[in-house]
Amino acid sequence: xxxxxxxxxxxxxxxxxxxxxxxxxxxxxxxxxxxxxxxxxxxxxxxxxxxxxxxxxxxxxxxxxxxxxxxxxxxxxxxxxxxxxxxxxxxxxxxxxxxxxxxxxxxxxxxxxxxxxxxxxxxxxxxxxxxxxxxxxxxxxxxxxxxxxxxxxxxxxxxxxxxxxxxxxxxxxxxxxxxxxxxxxxxxxxxxxxxxxxxxxxxxxxxxxxxxxxxxxxxxxxxxxxxxxxx
Amino acid sequence: xxxxxxxxxxxxxxxxxxxxxxxxxxxxxxxxxxxxxxxxxxxxxxxxxxxxxxxxxxxxxxxxxxxxxxxxxxxxxxxxxxxxxxxxxxxxxxxxxxxxxxxxxxxxxxxxxxxxxxxxxxxxxxxxxxxxxxxxxxxxxxxxxxxxxxxxxxxxxxxxxxxxxxxxxxxxxxxxxxxxxxxxxxxxxxxxxxxxxxxxxxxxxxxxxxxxxxxxxxxxxxxxxxxxxxxxxxxxxxxxxxxxxxxxxxxxxxxxxxxx
Numbered sequence: 001x002x003x004x005x006x007x008x009x010x011x012x013x014x015x016x017x018x019x020x021x022x023x024x025x026x027x028x029x030x031x032x033x034x035x036x037x038x039x040x041x042x043x044x045x046x047x048x049x050x051x052x053x054x055x056x057x058x059x060x061x062x063x064x065x066x067x068x069x070x071x072x073x074x075x076x077x078x079x080x081x082x083x084x085x086x087x088x089x090x091x092x093x094x095x096x097x098x099x100x101x102x103x104x105x106x107x108x109x110x111x112x113x114x115x116x117x118x119x120x121x122x123x124x125x126x127x128x129x130x131x132x133x134x135x136x137x138x139x140x141x142x143x144x145x146x147x148x149x150x151x152x153x154x155x156x157x158x159x160x161x162x163x164x165x166x167x168x169x170x171x172x173x174x175x176x177x178x179x180x181x182x183x184x185x186x187x188x189x190x191x192x193x194x195x196x197x198x199x200x201x202x203x204x205x206x207x208x209x210x211x212x213x214x215x216x217x218x219x220x221x222x223x224x225x226x227x228x229x230x231x
Numbered sequence: 232x233x234x235x236x237x238x239x240x241x242x243x244x245x246x247x248x249x250x251x252x253x254x255x256x257x258x259x260x261x262x263x264x265x266x267x268x269x270x271x272x273x274x275x276x277x278x279x280x281x282x283x284x285x286x287x288x289x290x291x292x293x294x295x296x297x298x299x300x301x302x303x304x305x306x307x308x309x310x311x312x313x314x315x316x317x318x319x320x321x322x323x324x325x326x327x328x329x330x331x332x333x334x335x336x337x338x339x340x341x342x343x344x345x346x347x348x349x350x351x352x353x354x355x356x357x358x359x360x361x362x363x364x365x366x367x368x369x370x371x372x373x374x375x376x377x378x379x380x381x382x383x384x385x386x387x388x389x390x391x392x393x394x395x396x397x398x399x400x401x402x403x404x405x406x407x408x409x410x411x412x413x414x415x416x417x418x419x420x421x422x423x424x425x426x427x428x429x430x431x432x433x434x435x436x437x438x439x440x441x442x443x444x445x446x447x448x449x450x451x452x453x454x455x456x457x458x459x460x461x462x463x464x465x466x467x468x469x470x471x472x473x474x475x476x477x478x479x480x481x482x483x484x485x486x487x488x489x490x491x
Contacts, residue, residue, distance in 0.1 A: 132305055133335050135323045137348055137396070147348060151339035228339045228376050 016198040021205070024198040033187070038206060041172060041183040044100070048107025049168055053161060056112045060119025061149060081117070085110040085171040089178050103175045103183075110171035114163035122156025123149055154225055162218035169211050250316045251326070251399040251432040253279040253302060258311035260297050270457040271297045275311070277451060277460060284426055284433045286443040289453030289461075290490065295436040296404055298458070302434060303329045303402050315400060325351055328398035330406040334385035336377040342388050343373035349395030363391040366425070383414040394425070401426075403435035407442070419445060423470065440490075444482045445472050452489050461489060
């Protein structure tokens, strides 16, 4: 059907068919163009996501364990959460330039909130029954974190990390389309300006594929870490 | 098996050991602020001597659990003081272990790790962990996860965890409430044995009159809300006690008369 609509239907000449895509993928891979863009996008996501997770999880745990502090922060967070990361790009470009810093800022911003919010949620939802046990067993702060908070919040933490990653992956592609000279987003934009629809579609497919791969990875990690729940 | 005089013996030995008398002095507990709050307990005065096995009975909502939680240090009294071994209770302590109505095991850790966390040194002595698991008859379940246990088994792990801190006072909040009759009777016997072997002072909340008579040296009867002490009944029957004797029935009738 895809082949038919591409070759005989309304999109003839504009939309590539499956056979076109196969040759395009072949060409882009063998020239190293595709793998180069993929590598750069992956590197950006790893870097930015790492920064976001490394700050959002500890901050979330801190905010959740200081009830007053969370209430103070919540309205501001709610406001920031509603802004799509891409909307910040002009601001980031002005302040950080058009280099890597801007893309990183977008990724960090996109990943931060889902992780942060879900961390707070996960810690908040710990049954007070367990806190009483922790009191009776004279847990230190460190023990509370290691034996109670982290394991109890793991399901929520992983949800946050998974959402954060898919959020930042989408934001990254947008950022690369607007302010980059490399990466999958840039590849799509430059193909568009050359009216290479086949390359655009290869870009789109790879973005979707990698995004699904991340999701699958998080689900595998979740299953691994939550073995104690049984099936 | 022990008899009445050896229970007296337990008290005698304990007098030379560390004191674990529980004194509840003029204690009231109000939930919520000022006069609108719910008065759960009113002017409780109670003394549980070292080595005693006290049970608290009363209708649901009369503050039994609250009283126990105040002895544990999980909740402060609104008025009055709770003392254990002459010291005012302020927060929890290793000297007081507690088993709740629910096992409250950490589901993400194995049985052995749960018991290890009950020890002040977090179980560097592996043999001690095994010993505790053997004590509650679960030495083969160290690597199991809590979800794999039956209710009775999980409650036995909770008991092992509470004993792991070597408490002098053991507080039990209807720990056998959710168990079937046979498991329950078996655990009552285990509990008596542990109490005697370890010379513990036990305070247990129960709603089961027979259980109270079967186990305790004194029964504390609370009134309806706000909970006040209606009566403290000493039970001087020899152990092991038999539910089918006339003396047992005398206590049963006295309690039923007070509660109905």
